[in-house]
Structures are given as C-alpha cells and as structure tokens.
Amino acid sequence: MTKRPADERSGGRSPKLPTRRRKHLYLVLDDWELGYSIRKVGLSLGFESNEADDDGMIYRTIEQRLPRAVFRLEAPHERPGQFVPFGTKIMFMGTIDSPWGTAPMYDVRTRALTSAPRRDLETSPLRCAYMQVDGKLFLLDQGEFEMLQPPPPPLDNDGPAGVEVKFDWSWCTLPSPPYHHVISHAEHPDQRTMVFSMTKYSMKKYTERLATFSFDLERS
Numbered sequence: 128m129t130k131r132p133a134d135e136r137s138g139g140r141s142p143k144l145p146t147r148r149r150k151h152l153y154l155v156l157d158d159w160e161l162g163y164s165i166r167k168v169g170l171s172l173g174f175e176s177n178e179a180d181d182d183g184m185i186y187r188t189i190e191q192r193l194p195r196a197v198f199r200l201e202a203p204h205e206r207p208g209q210f211v212p213f214g215t216k217i218m219f220m221g222t223i224d225s226p227w228g229t230a231p232m233y234d235v236r237t238r239a240l241t242s243a244p245r246r247d248l249e250t251s252p253l254r255c256a257y258m259q260v261d262g263k264l265f266l267l268d269q270g271e272f273e274m275l276q277p278p279p280p281p282l283d284n285d286g287p288a289g290v291e292v293k294f295d296w297s298w299c300t301l302p303s304p305p306y307h308h309v310i311s312h313a314e315h316p317d318q319r320t321m322v323f324s325m326t327k328y329s330m331k332k333y334t335e336r337l338a339t340f341s342f343d344l345e346r347s
Contacts, residue, residue: 149169149170150169150170151167151168151169151170151235152167152168152170153165153166153167153168153212153217153235154166154168155210155217157204157205159196159199161199161201162199162200162201162202162203162204163199163200163202163204163210163219164196164198164199164200165196165197165198165199165200165217165233165235166193166194166195166196166197167194167197167235168194169194197235197238198233198238198240200219200231200233202219202221203221206221208250208251208254208255209221209250209255211257211264211266212259213232213243213259213264213275213278214259214262214277214278215234215235215236215237216232216233216234216235216241216243216278217232217233217235218230218231218232218243219231219232220245220246220250221249221250228245229242229243229244229245230242230243230244230245230246231243243275243278243296244275244296244297244298246266246273246298247298248268248269248271250266250268251268251269254268254269254308254309255267255268255269255309256268256309256312256323258312258314258321260314260318260319260321260344261318261319261344262277263275263276263277263344265301265321265342266298267304267309267312267323267325268309269307269308270303270304270306270307271300271303272300272301272302272303272304272342273298273299273300273301274298274299274301275296275297275298275299276296276299278296279296301342304323304325304340305327305338305340306325306326306327306336306338306340307325307326307327307328308325308326308327309323309324309325310324310325310326310337311323311324312324315341319343319344319345320341320342320343320344321341321342322339322340322341323339323340323341323342324337324338324339325337325338325339325340326338
C-alpha cells in the first residue's frame with residue numbers, strides 16, 4: 128500500500144514551520160540638534176544588490192534607509208561613552224546635574240521611559256568601561272569600580288494591603304584597581320571573569336604604565 132504525501136494527508140496544506148523571531152539593532156545617534164535619537168534597525172530587512180570591484184569580484188551589499196527614531200533624549204553632544212545597554216534597557220549616565228537624582232532609562236521592549244539610580248560622580252565620556260556579566264552591570268571609570276544589580280521587579284498593585292515592599296537599587300562600590308584609565312576590556316568565556324587593560328601615569332618618570340587585571344565574580 129502506497130503512502131500519500133504529507134500535503135495530501137493534511138488536506139493539501141503543508142505543515143507550518145516555526146517562525147523565526149526577527150532580530151533588531153538599536154542605534155544611539157547624535158543626529159538630533161537637541162541631543163540623541165534611538166533608532167530600531169531590522170537586521171533581516173534591506174535591499175540586496177550585487178556590485179563588482181576593479182578586479183571583477185562580485186560583492187553582495189544590503190542597503191537600508193535609516194528608520195524613524197523610536198525615542199529622543201535631550202542631552203549635550205560628544206558623550207558617546209555615557210550610553211550603556213542593560214538587559215532590554217538603554218541607560219544614559221551623563222546626568223550628574225539632574226534635579227531628580229536619577230538617570231533616564233529607555234526600555235526597548237516595553238517602549239517605556241523609566242529611571243535608574245545615578246552615580247555620585249560624573250562618568251567619563253571617553254575612558255570608562257561598562258560590562259554586563261551575570262545579569263549585573265559593572266562600571267570602571269577613573270579608578271572607580273562599581274556594580275549595579277538588575278532592575279527591581281515591577282510593583283504588584285494586587286498585593287496585600289498595608290504591605291510595603293522596598294528594593295534598594297543603587298550602585299555598589301567595589302575594590303578599586305591600582306590603575307586608572309581603561310584601554311580595552313573583555314569578558315572571559317567562563318562568563319564570570321572580566322579582563323581590563325589599564326594605564327597609569329607616573330609623575331616621577333613622566334611616562335604611562337600599562338597593565339592587565341582580571342576580576343572574578345565568584346572569588347571576589
């Protein structure tokens with residue numbers, strides 16, 4: 128007895144394949160006269176074209192138009208190092224003079240603007256380093272080493288009456304490294320160790336010293 132094809136057994140319809148979730152890239156650009164704009168770029172979209180160089184080699188390129196801004200933030204320009212991703216959120220740390228004592232934080236998933244705890248010091252726009260390891264955000268800036276826990280869970284309005292839930296969300300100070308300026312940084316494949324290359328200026332020899340340090344989350 129011969130078997131019928133799968134499309135005949137299902138009434139002529141092919142089985143549904145699982146849909147792939149589209150990937151996006153969020154760009155923070157200083158293309159707004161009053162500050163910055165966040166634009167959402169789809170990585171699977173675009174127009175393909177084949178181009179040949181002088182040697183006859185053909186390359187495939189994808190061209191896209193710059194999408195509209197999903198959010199704009201009014202802030203001074205020339206501070207690229209003060210934007211940092213944290214989970215699904217984008218934080219702006221250059222708000223030391225904010226009267227509210229917080230830092231603006233935009234959630235790309237919920238499209239909501241919330242606030243994050245602000246540091247006590249102004250973050251350097253050029254020689255700072257952010258790293259997200261084990262759900263925590265680490266910052267190394269001008270010899271200061273700090274950590275921020277994941278954001279607190281949303282408030283439950285249906286909780287017991289008269290019960291106040293407190294969550295201390297603030298920057299935690301860690302032991303400072305002996306050097307000050309970050310040159311490069313990376314995360315170890317074990318996903319618990321951070322590696323930093325840093326410099327320190329010697330006033331006696333008028334030279335800069337270079338060294339590499341590591342920080343282990345489990346041993347520290």
